[in-house]
Amino acid sequence: MSEQTPPTPAALLGEGQLDPDALEAVLAAPDARFRHDYLEIRGLRVSFDGFVAVDGVDLTVTQGDLRFLIGPNGAGKTTIVDAITGLAAATGSVRFGGVDLLGKPSHRVARAGVGRTFQTASVFDELSVLQNLDIAAGASRRAHTLLRRRSGIPANVEAAMETVGLAHLRDVAAGVLAHGQKQWLEIGMLLVQDARLLLLDEPVAGMSQAEREETGLLLQRIGAQRTVVVVEHDMEFLRSFASSVTVLHQGRVLSEGTVAQVQADPRVVEVYLGTASTPATTAGPTTTAGPTTKEA
């Protein structure tokens, strides 16, 4: 507690190291809890004022899968995540772990075991790392617990803090964390929230290569137990860590399978080559279409 010095950027540099051992403590729950978890999306349709952003998407992700959603800008990746979590109105059906999610308000979706992150890290800037995680852990707290001060640190919060390598920054305001550290904090929040379905929107954007590696391994380990869906543009990252890939294009599923299968799909190549000529598109397309130049 006493080392709460004013955080300078220099003090935060290069100190983030994920701790896979601590993750085991977080994931200690018996795997049987997750056995019947799977995400099943049927005929999902989202339209904004007549513009159809997602048009009849079917998607099944089972527990133990690390599914990547890719596609050019506007393909509907984030919109699907929004629809699952109740942020965008949708028709069709979304079920997870036997619970119908469509039509539920967002906080009920979250209580059904669904956690998500946003493209831009959205942590509580003015609160400390510890407070961020403690809030994430507390959705089921009763009023009398809420009205008291935190006495001691819950075990899952401590373990998550170590997992995402922020234990030494526990009293630092989340707002001053480096970008990658914020992303890790978000993953930590999903862990203490005990999300069984994790929807991650560009979790490694802005991270260094080393940080990407660590994050990928972490997600792989989480994915072995839980259901994880990652929206990502980084093809390098995808090739290294995805266990399966769904390619979206203009609101529809274009292709699905392993990384190799998807890369060999002529339709995928065509879509990406078509968009690759415009420099405004994201990092991914250029490499998917081209031969794999680098392997991590």
Next chain:
Amino acid sequence: MSAVWRSPRARVIVGTGIAAVVLFVLAPSVLSSFRLNLLAKFLCLAMVAVGIGLAWGRGGMLVLGQGVFFGLGGYMMAMHLKLEDAGPGGVPDFMTLYGDGVVPGWWEPFRDPVFTLVAIVVLPTVLAALLGLAVFTRRVRGAYFAILSQALAAAFAILLIGQQKVTGGTNGLNGFRSFFGFDLADPVNKKMLYFIAAGTLLVMVLLARLLMRSRYGELLVAVRDQENRVRFLGYNPAVVKAAAFAVAACFASIGGALFTPIVGIISPADVGVVPSIVFLVGVAIGGRATLLGPVLGAVAVSWAESSLSESFPSFWTYFQGALFIVVVAFLPQGIATLGQVRLRRRVRAQEEESPDEGTPEPPPDEAAAAPGTGEPSTSGRTA
């Protein structure tokens, strides 16, 4: 001494002690009974400010209509005092003057002092909780919520003015002779009212502190800054906000209830749009997100108002406006954050030495071709 000051518990005890000495010993011995009564009035306004600090400073709800709850408390107390003055079964003087001399049915329960006290605490709280739930569930917030609460204050004042037979209209309710059996003309009883107000305010500040430092207080700040994120963690932000709004309403109501006997009148001019805004000014100037900022701001602004308008009657409004502009422009978080701002400026000066806004998303080609180079140094630094 400095070690003692660092422990939160010691700070509360020392702080409460200082406040108690100032309020209960120093002020009564230094101030004339007229000034003491004025201070008592300011303390009532400060109670509203404590609630606003919680709802606005911590919860991000721009409550521009606290006059409604202040007025509810004030009028309920006034109704009781009028009925008490009229004696058992009696009719308040203004009713025989303007009305038909019959006490309306909804006045009757306020003959009972216990009912009145309970109603002052419970009624505005429940009302605010229900209103808050309805409004926040529909995700009304920001300026829309501010306008809504302001409109409520306007409507409340208009309603009071229109119902002269039962509310006293523009004149409001006044001319109270006793307060729960104590003669209000007696200076000793006036002093007692001051002590009640001071004690109540002290308890409220301690309660607010308790709330701010609890897990709920952290959650409230989280809702203020990232409402959606809180929602996706499984909380219902509407409940969190409605709770703070209800507490603010409760504090405002109690402030109004004490204001009535201390000032001797409650009228639509004390509860409408303008007083609702003035409540906010003190809070903004003092520092809305801090514990003591709202209280000190409210007392200081009211004090300045009464002393300045004594010497320059037409000058106060300009001064208030100027003060407000200066604080909002240079210290948006209020005077209480002066120290923090300086600290932050120092940290920012250090930050600016490091490279500016790094690219979270590297340009496509670079990222694909050489993700391992160039990136780490910038991404580690930018926050």
